[in-house]
Amino acid sequence: MGSIVTVAQSKGGAGKTTLVSALGPNLAAAGYRVAVVDSDRNQSFAGWHAQAYEGPVLTVATEVDHVRIVDVASSLAEEHDVVLVDTAGFENLTAASAIGMADFVLIPCMPDRGSVRETLRTAQQVASLARAARRPILHSVVLTRWKAKGLSERAALDSLNEAGLPILAQPLSDLTDYSKLSFSGAVPLSGKVGLQAHSLVAELVANGVIQGKGTSGPSPARAAA
Amino acid sequence: MSFRPKRVTGAELIAQLSGATAHLPAAAPAPPQVAATTSPAPAKAPKKVQINFQASEAFAELLAREAEKVGSTRRFLARLMRDAGYDVPEADVNPPDTRRRRGGGP
Numbered sequence: 581m582g583s584i585v586t587v588a589q590s591k592g593g594a595g596k597t598t599l600v601s602a603l604g605p606n607l608a609a610a611g612y613r614v615a616v617v618d619s620d621r622n623q624s625f626a627g628w629h630a631q632a633y634e635g636p637v638l639t640v641a642t643e644v645d646h647v648r649i650v651d652v653a654s655s656l657a658e659e660h661d662v663v664l665v666d667t668a669g670f671e672n673l674t675a676a677s678a679i680g681m682a683d684f685v686l687i688p689c690m691p692d693r694g695s696v697r698e699t700l701r702t703a704q705q706v707a708s709l710a711r712a713a714r715r716p717i718l719h720s721v722v723l724t725r726w727k728a729k730g731l732s733e734r735a736a737l738d739s740l741n742e743a744g745l746p747i748l749a750q751p752l753s754d755l756t757d758y759s760k761l762s763f764s765g766a767v768p769l770s771g772k773v774g775l776q777a778h779s780l781v782a783e784l785v786a787n788g789v790i791q792g793k794g795t796s797g798p799s800p801a802r803a804a805a
Numbered sequence: 806m807s808f809r810p811k812r813v814t815g816a817e818l819i820a821q822l823s824g825a826t827a828h829l830p831a832a833a834p835a836p837p838q839v840a841a842t843t844s845p846a847p848a849k850a851p852k853k854v855q856i857n858f859q860a861s862e863a864f865a866e867l868l869a870r871e872a873e874k875v876g877s878t879r880r881f882l883a884r885l886m887r888d889a890g891y892d893v894p895e896a897d898v899n900p901p902d903t904r905r906r907r908g909g910g911p
Contacts, residue, residue: 581812621833644833646826650815657812667832674832677815680822705825712825713818 582613582657583790585664586682590705591698592669595688595724597624598758600666605767606777607662608636611793615639615656619649619678620668632765646673650681662790671705680709684789685719688752689740691726691733696740703745718787722780723751725758750779851896876902 587596600616608614616638618626626642639660643649649665656663665682667675679685685706689699699721710717721740727733728751740747752758757773768774785792813821860868872878883897 619832646831647815647819650813650818654812654814671829672832673826673829676822676826676829677818680818681813708825709822712822714821 582615582659582661582663583683584653584657584681585662585684585686585784585789586667586675586678587664587686587688588667588675588679588702588706589669589688589695589698590671590675590702591695594669594690594695594698595722595752596669597628597666598762599686599688599722599724599752600625600664601628601761601767602752602758602773602777603780604638604664605633605635606769606774607781607790608638609769610778610781612661612790613639613659615641615660615663617649617653617656617663617665617678618642619644619674620666622668625666628762628765632763633767634765635767635769644668644674646677649674650677653678653681671701676705676709679706679717680713682717684784684787685717686748687719687721687745688724689721689736690724691730691736693736696736699740699745700743703743718789720746720748720783720787722748725754726751727754748780748783750776750783752776851894 587599589596597620604614604616614636616625616629618624618640619642621644623642626640629638629640639656641652641656643652653663653665665678667678687699687702687706689695703719703721706717706719723733723737737747753772753776755772757768757771761767761773769777781790784790819826868878868881872881875881875884877900879897879900883893883900887893887898
């Protein structure tokens with residue numbers, strides 16, 4: 581059974597679809613069987629995949645219903661190693677279901693005040709849903725549109741650290757490559773974008789979210805279950 | 806320590822999460838409901854013809870006087886015939902009042 585990784589953030593435009601667009605093809609290029617469920621009614625990812633995407637094979641489904649999305653993602657997890665769930669940029673029932681069923685939740689955060697505030701809210705929502713589901717829901721913040729030495733980045737990081745949120749070490753940099761891929765449909769599997777995606781995948785493997793390629797037996801997460 | 810949760814169905818998960826999701830809106834708005842009490846389209850008025858006939862002066866005056874009480878000659882005759890048991894179109898029993906009002910103010 582594969583892992584369900586939900587990308588959620590109650591602020592729109594924080595990099596959810598960009599993160600999925602970078603991770604999905606790079607996971608597939610690394611040999612993972614990857615499915616993406618687009619639960620945003622704008623269908624940003626599904627539309628991009630249908631009209632522009634050029635790259636390794638991805639299974640893409642769209643589902644905005646808060647009940648059916650659980651069954652769709654669970655079904656895809658039977659046949660895929662990783663199911664990425666892209667959610668809409670506001671608190672809604674479908675995103676809550678996607679968080680509630682997830683093995684791991686990625687919360688993208690840009691270096692601005694509104695993004696940090698909504699990251700904290702999303703993390704609180706994850707905690708609330710974990711209490712309701714009576715199980716821990718692992719999550720981490722992914723820094724997006726990040727400049728390593730920016731002042732606003734430092735302020736944002738201070739706020740996130742003060743709140744005690746787990747943060748993945750690898751940010752998605754403020755690169756034009758990320759905006760270009762939305763038009764070209766070609767996701768870089770090498771260069772800066774490829775390296776950043778590979779580092780994120782390595783962190784997900786290290787966290788036991790997905791099984792490392794080239795290893796056999798159960799993943800650390802499954803072994804601990 | 807992390808662990809992989811047992812997969813549950815959508816209905817089971819929704820039931821589990823209901824306490825934490827009661828305030829949340831749906832991801833997509835429900836399609837607008839068609840109002841059950843939409844007003845019917847206005848009935849099309851039947852085609853009309855002109856009626857002229859000769860009568861005695863006394864009868865003409867009587868008819869004009871009584872018709873004035875109910876608003877129009879057409880309405881007066883239609884009501885008379887309906888009250889007598891004839892099937893009179895509603896358009897003739899209650900025609901639109903097109904009388905020009907005379908100023909009654911000071």
